[in-house]
Amino acid sequence: MTSELKNKHLSTIDTAVKALHTRSFFAQYPENPMPEIYGENADKEGREKYKAFLNNKFTELLQENPTAWVGQEESPYEQQPLGVKYPYFSVDTLIARADEAYHEWRKVKPADRAAVLVESLERMKNRFFEIAYATMHTTGQAYMMSFQASGPHAADRALEAIAAGYEEQTRFPEHMEWEKPMGKYNLKLNKSWRAVPKGIGLVIGCSTFPTWNTVPGMYASLVTGNPVIIKPHPKAVLPIAMVVAEVQKVLAENGLNPYICQLAVDADDHLITKELAENPKVKLIDYTGGTEFGNYIESLPGKTTFTEKTGVNSIILDSVQDLDKVAQNLAFSLSLYSGQMCTAPQNFFVPETGVQVNGEVVPYEEVVQKLADAVTGLVNNPKAGPHILGAIQNPATSERVKEAASVKGKEVLSTCDFSNPMFANARTCTPVIYEVDATEKESYSRELFGPVALVIKTKNTDQSIELAKEMAMNYGAISCGAYTTDEDTKEKIMDEMSLAGTPVSFNLTGGIYVNQNASFSDFHVTGGNPAGNASFTNPEFVIKRFTWVGFREPAMN
Numbered sequence: 001m002t003s004e005l006k007n008k009h010l011s012t013i014d015t016a017v018k019a020l021h022t023r024s025f026f027a028q029y030p031e032n033p034m035p036e037i038y039g040e041n042a043d044k045e046g047r048e049k050y051k052a053f054l055n056n057k058f059t060e061l062l063q064e065n066p067t068a069w070v071g072q073e074e075s076p077y078e079q080q081p082l083g084v085k086y087p088y089f090s091v092d093t094l095i096a097r098a099d100e101a102y103h104e105w106r107k108v109k110p111a112d113r114a115a116v117l118v119e120s121l122e123r124m125k126n127r128f129f130e131i132a133y134a135t136m137h138t139t140g141q142a143y144m145m146s147f148q149a150s151g152p153h154a155a156d157r158a159l160e161a162i163a164a165g166y167e168e169q170t171r172f173p174e175h176m177e178w179e180k181p182m183g184k185y186n187l188k189l190n191k192s193w194r195a196v197p198k199g200i201g202l203v204i205g206c207s208t209f210p211t212w213n214t215v216p217g218m219y220a221s222l223v224t225g226n227p228v229i230i231k232p233h234p235k236a237v238l239p240i241a242m243v244v245a246e247v248q249k250v251l252a253e254n255g256l257n258p259y260i261c262q263l264a265v266d267a268d269d270h271l272i273t274k275e276l277a278e279n280p281k282v283k284l285i286d287y288t289g290g291t292e293f294g295n296y297i298e299s300l301p302g303k304t305t306f307t308e309k310t311g312v313n314s315i316i317l318d319s320v321q322d323l324d325k326v327a328q329n330l331a332f333s334l335s336l337y338s339g340q341m342c343t344a345p346q347n348f349f350v351p352e353t354g355v356q357v358n359g360e361v362v363p364y365e366e367v368v369q370k371l372a373d374a375v376t377g378l379v380n381n382p383k384a385g386p387h388i389l390g391a392i393q394n395p396a397t398s399e400r401v402k403e404a405a406s407v408k409g410k411e412v413l414s415t416c417d418f419s420n421p422m423f424a425n426a427r428t429c430t431p432v433i434y435e436v437d438a439t440e441k442e443s444y445s446r447e448l449f450g451p452v453a454l455v456i457k458t459k460n461t462d463q464s465i466e467l468a469k470e471m472a473m474n475y476g477a478i479s480c481g482a483y484t485t486d487e488d489t490k491e492k493i494m495d496e497m498s499l500a501g502t503p504v505s506f507n508l509t510g511g512i513y514v515n516q517n518a519s520f521s522d523f524h525v526t527g528g529n530p531a532g533n534a535s536f537t538n539p540e541f542v543i544k545r546f547t548w549v550g551f552r553e554p555a556m557n
Contacts, residue, residue: 005254006111009118013111016163019520020537026520028159029125029152033144038128046129053134053238055083060245062258063087063097070268072234076140076391077423084238086265091275097259098200098227099281105260106197106225110169113223116250117162121155123246128152131211134238139208140391140427141337150211150239156519157536158215165223165542169195172548177555188555195546197225198304199283202276204297206288207393208340210236211243216524216536217286217306218261222247224545226284227260231273233289234266235393277303284545288342291447291476291530298533304544308524310447311476311531314347314468315514316493318461318484319356323370325509326483331374333481333513334431337390339451340397342531343479343515347444347471348455349464356485368455372413372433379418379430386420389451392427397450401429404452407443409436412455438467445475461489465496472500476531478524480504481514501528 012028019026030037039045057069066087073082105113124131128151135146175192201221205214210232221228232240241263248258266272277285277300286306287297294309320326333345350368354361379385392398401415413433420426431451436443444454458464461484468480480502482493490506497504503526505514517524525532527540534541 005119006115009115010111012118012159013114013163013166016159016520017167020160020163020167023521025518027152027156029121029128029155031148031152033129033132033147042129046127046131047133049127049130050133050137053082053084057085058087058238058241061087061241061263062245062248062252063089063262068267070265071237072266072268073138073237074235075137076393077137077420077426079425079427082137082238086237086241086263088265088267089262091264091272091279094229094262094264094276095200095279095281098229098262101227101257101259102197102200104257105222105227108225108256110166110195110223110225113225114162114166116254116256117219117223117247118159120243120247120250121158123250124155124243125151127242127246131239131242134242135210138210138236138238138393140340140393141208142387142390144387145337145390149209153519154211154215157212158219160519160537161216161220161542162223164537164539165220165545168539168542169224169546178552189552190555191550191552193548193550195224196549197546199226200281201226201228201284201286201545202282203228203230203286204273204277204289205230205232205236205240207233207236208337209288210239213288213308214240214286215243216541220537220542221284221286221545222261224542226545227262229262229264229276229282231264231276234271237263237265286534294532306534306536306541306544308342308478308532308534309476309530310449311342311478311529312347312445312447312471313343313345313477313479313514314349314471314481315345316461316464316468316480316482316484317348317350317355317367318464318482318489319486320483320507321358321485322509323355323357323362323367324374327370327374328378329509329513330371330481331378332388333515334453335375335378335388335451336513336515337388338392338397338429339431339453340390340393340449341515343517345479345481345514346448346453347468348453349458349468350455351460351464352457353460355483364457368412368433368435371455375413375431375433379416382421385418386422389418389428389430391420391423392429392450395427398427398429400448400450401432401452404432404434404448407434407436407454408440409434409443409454411435415451438463445471447475465493469496469500472497472502472529472531474530476529477502478531479514481508482506501526
């Protein structure tokens, strides 16, 4: 390690730490893929580099002697295999290499670790475009979302974790002379403290956001001195493989063991996640995915876990100033990436008495129809629809949309044939809306992942709030949107949903949506309901990855 790297990135780390405290807007990595920011040929070169990976071995990783080369990815846009093969290693090999690397990495100073990791993000920045195309063709996200979510937004979330971990490890002095007055003399002790990392970290990725959901836990463990094994979803490996490769290169360039950060992929006929998770040397587990497997992860003894699972997100409609703008905003939130976001709204609570619009009541039926019309208008807009909806990552999601007809309710909007003008074979599915009575709790008390919306007719706004809170407390929620022009109602929603550990976005109508979270400002998941037990990035997200250990001895006079 050289001081040059630390000096290079110290101001970035300090600025990021300040942003954590102020919660104001801060973005180290520009989200707009403009040529003047990233280079005139950045997009073209990124696309070509992505294509060069297809039907080839991914050889960038500094992980030697694989036992096989495996790969299972396919493009939701082309419904063809990518043909990328990754090095496969046994769990024993991965664990042994991580254990050896642990004893090197834990002795590196927090400031030096932070500098190495920020350097890896700078290298990642140079690959945002190829990562974007890799994300498109593994997740089905549209191009702009793929670029922003897997590139700059993910890098900012990683930087946020680095800053939080760095701050917590440098919060207290490394050593000091402690002196206690005892009357005629003073008792003096030399005291020192070490932030001791807990051990090997395992990060289990998801199929829809392979970098955005992976890098916070990955970098939080790394900055606190823990080696990590990154286990991506077998259908979405390439985007995070590039990130791991850049981390390994920076480690090696600075004389450090590249096995501090390893990629672990499933064999074609053998899933290794449980074997890794249950290994006694794995002490930290970050997980994003379904609730059933997430509950299993949380139940493992001797592990510190950080989970993001499924949730049932609600919209509460009470009173608005412009119903058309509200409907358009909600239609976008529902349609964005075909509802395949953990923050996408599902349950829309609307009073049977209607919604107040500037003092006048708009009947319930008209409110529901405006929402359906807004979704239809968005889907049928040839300039917007394909770029908002993207493609469906998993065929099971398409089946879920068809099965939504089994809910006990009335169909308001059915899915329609939708073709992507650039990808004729794209797996697509437009949003469906069903109307459900408030008494049919079984229909709306589970996550229907994908482009499925349920309108729940309630007696009044108080019942809407009560049900949204109940859903969040019992089944989890990651987001909530509320529309009211009444301050007392707003305060009640804030109070009730805060007790359910659910953040609320009020009265969104313009270019910001309930789905979106901003690095350094919004906490993603609260850890306060069944949707997950962790929140990135709050202090607990990093503090639980290491232990403070103190040493003392009498001071020599």
